[in-house]
Amino acid sequence: MAKPPLTLYLAAPRGFCAGVDRAIKIVELALQKWGAPVYVRHEIVHNKFVVDDLRAKGAVFVEELDECPDDRPVVFSAHGVPKAVPAEARRREMIHVDATCPLVTKVHNEAQRHHEQGRQMIMIGHAGHPETVGTIGQLPPGEVLLVETVGDVAGLSVRDPERLAYITQTTLSVDDTAEIAAALQARFPAIVVPAHDDICYATTNRQHAVKAIAPRIDALLVIGAPNSSNSKRLVEVGRAAGCGYAQLVQRAADIDWRALDGIRAVGITAGASAPEVLVNEVIDAFRDRYDTTVELVETAQESVEFKVPRVLREPA
Structure with a gap:
């Protein structure tokens, strides 16, 4: 027929993308350099096929650092981690390798710079996503407010509307994010916008x-x-x-x-x-x-x- x-x-x-390519390569090179097992905090990238393949090569995936022994290397996922995580790894004298995508690191640095200049941050992102958790965790509690929708903008309670900046998760819808950004700028005309789009x-x-x-x-x-x-x-x-x-x-x-x-x-x-x-x-x-x-x-x-x-x- x-x-x-x-x-x-x-x-x-x-x-x-280049960030995913690099993150996978980091785990593979860590296994070559230090042998198995190499621990990975969180899925290195969000794909079961990739994670299963690396697991078969000797990677052990965990959710938190306290599941890792002190004497084995640990890799942090491409999504980025709160500042407290590498600080704890240093305290425990662990070998740790950061596979955070450089474009996510760029957003972290942006947030840090605004914080040092006295601005409160608003992040457009998805609650609970590892990248959002990692970015919010770059600054002290309360310094980053999260919005997911245009509707969330109206409910924001900020410290000083004259001293604000916004950043975004790197993996959002370009069109949806533009709408939320427009709502932020309409409500807070003095808000500092990213010099370059944070969406990668x-x-x-x-x-x-x-x-x-x-x-x-x-x-x-x-x-x-x-x-x-x-x-x-x-x-x-x-x-x-x-x-x-x-x-x-x-x-x-x-x-x-x-x-x-x-x-x-x-x-x-x-x-x-x-x-x-x-x-x-x-x-x-x-x-x-x-x-x-x-x-x-x-x-x-x-x-x-x-x-x-x-x-x-x-x-x-």
């Missing part, structure tokens, strides 16, 4: 690529983890851009084929912590069921690379 025809529009850029280049580029394929497709599949902020934003961006069906899938096995019945054009993208091997797995699953044509839609090229910490570039 002939397979029905289907076009897959493959968004580019998609998948791994990779998040922005992946959202633009989804918007570019949206008019051509009947459905969008985003390959990523349910706890991955940037992946969930891609689903929302797809829906906002008019995709009737947009779904987050971790792997090909998660695809709801019945929901795609009768569809002739599907967009595929991947969150910044999803490896390309999972994209290929999804494409192969479509090829098994459809007479598939793959079209690449590229809206930007990425050449960003981040160095690993010096301790991993030196011999053991």
Whole structure:
């Protein structure tokens, strides 16, 4: 029986960003340098496939530092950690390596600079997300106020409306964040805005690529983890851009084929912590069921690379 025809529009850029690439490399190099086990505080990046692969190589994933022994190295995840965490590692004289994405560190430094200049910070972000927790934890309690929605802005109680600045989580929806930022500026005209957008280049580029394929497709599949902020934003961006069906899938096995019945054009993208091997797995699953044509839609090229910490570039 002939397979029905289907076009897959493959968004580019998609998948791994420079910060994720660097974080994974840090764990692999730490295992090479110090041998297993190497402890990792929190999932190094939000992707089960990546975490399982590193676990098989000897990484041990924990939620808190008190689960780590003093005599083994510990790596801090790409999302960043509160200042208290490396301070505790130093107190315990642990070997610790910080895999925080440099673009998250940039936001940390920004917050610190404003704090030193006497400004209270407002952070646009998602409560409980490790990056938000890490950024708020750079400053003393009460110095960073969190807003998640435009509605939250009205309820803010600030120390001095003349001495405020805002920062954002790096993995938010560009459009939603712009609305919240506008609400902050309307309520607090003196608020200091970031010199450069805090939302990272990779998040922005992946959202633009989804918007570019949206008019051509009947459905969008985003390959990523349910706890991955940037992946969930891609689903929302797809829906906002008019995709009737947009779904987050971790792997090909998660695809709801019945929901795609009768569809002739599907967009595929991947969150910044999803490896390309999972994209290929999804494409192969479509090829098994459809007479598939793959079209690449590229809206930007990425050449960003981040160095690993010096301790991993030196011999053991």
